[in-house]
Amino acid sequence: MNTRFIRAGRYASIALLSLVLIFTACRKKEYTYEVNGEEVVKDGVTKTNLKTDVEFISIAYSDLFGTTITNDKLVKLNIEYDAFGDKKLIEDLIVRNFLNDPAVQLPTKSYMDANLDAFISDTYKKFFNRLPNEMEAWNLKKIISADNTITPELVYYSFMTSNEYRYY
């Protein structure tokens, strides 16, 4: 047999053995103590889609007025939205104008104070389309409870100008 083929066969065997050793060596044994393996992720982690201009305006309107924005109003607001380079600035301005509209639908402060757990859950569902995890709910409750000047309007404003609200 040609010695060149023998040498090549040896090299191939060594390479194969090396690959086997690399992929099998030092593998850490995983123990499971009667608990199912769970992947730990943050809530909202799947929101990778940025709302478009039109989506942001129409969703914000629906969230605050409980009804669909008219096409005429949407077109007008979209023109004004496009007038600025700083989108956070114009979104903040639009939300604050919505909040100042007499037709805006807001819970009362007394309702919020008396039903804080439910208010927090409902508000997360309303604006983030998800429930808060325990840590989120506890922390927001702590912030609201510690400051008697916080109103539902201010909570709504904070939700709607947060980073998560810009995504779906």
Added chain:
Amino acid sequence: MDRRKFIKRLGLAGAGVLASPYILPANRLFAQTGTRKVNHVVFCLFAGGVRNFESMQKAEGNLMPNMLSGTESISADIAGAMEILPSPAGLPLQNYGTLFKEFRYASGPTGHFNGHTTAMTGVYTTTDLNIKERPATPTIFEFYRKHNTTSQSALNSWWISDALGAYPALNYSKDLNYGPKYGANFLQPLSLLNYNGATSEGYVTLAHPREFNVGEKQSAVKMREHFDGFFGGQYNSLDAGIVNTDADADHINLFIKNILTQANAGAYTNPWNLTASMSSDLYNMYFAEQVIQEFKPELLVVNMQGIDICHSNFTQYCNNIRKADYALATLWNTIQSTPGMANDTVLIVAPEHGRNLNSNSIVDAYGRYALDHTSDATSREIFCMMLGPAGVIKQNQVISTITGESVDIIPTIADLLGFYDDIPMQYKAQMGRVLTEAYV
């Protein structure tokens, strides 16, 4: 102290001593290496496609009496169509600087977005340019904000244009080394006012925001930080475009509210009390001047576009050149009457490209044929005017030979503001040169 600790501390102290002179209040490590010639630059895109025949060569008379010397009368057959504008006050602007009469847009398609992109990046484009996307190479705003030392706030850089095409996208590029973090504030004045007849829809929908007091704002920040803290992974701060600081945003909000309130009061129906109608170019310029007076930006680029009516109406094209000329004179006067910018500003004026030698088949009411711009040699012939303080810019100088190109404007702005040497060579190599002919 052991030897290792001693050496470590000695090293840190040495590095601190060496770096401290370069760590600036604005948290930049290195100072710009160049010296500023002025502290403000305003760049006016006298755009829409202006042919040198009608501008520099005055083929229809002096359509730009505020900018150019000369009393050549307007061609008799179209003179009746010219709207009445105030007579120029004072000397023509060319007295206050250098006029490049044979400037060139030497390469790339003579399309508006190509021309604007070239003018604002200093790099020629090709037919591959996607008019729905931001420029591939950084704009002057990004170079300015990244490499300027004293005032990197977005409040110092503005891009003011109308809504045509992708112009809003010119406030920053998609270059990963720059991008929205270094972009300019962008404003479309007529979109903000959003007139519906005499009613400003902008006033109706945006001028009545809920105003939160300081305590409420602090509470909102606290809650927002809580929300954002749980949404860190997916958030890309650049998704929101350029970002102003909270203080700057408050300033802009107040500015917007004042504008909308005045719009509702009818202040912008005819703010210059002209007999001629207010065009979008005149509005652009009027609000550029409002921005100048309010923010005194170090870098402002303002666009005019009404001249492009020449595709269908040559006579109105001539009329709109006159209006743009008038608007430019008011811009110069505003700069010179604004404390902080007067005598410390260079104004650069240039079209993005010219127009064809040969007309198309559309005839206007005065029997004149319309003109397109399809990359013939004539459509590459433009002009450039640089005005500024006598100690910086050569006064009353006219350069009549072929000198300077569109790609030279951005390096010149960078040089005037002292950061040209800080632009990385990979970008500088694609640009033109500094227009030193205009310098004293």
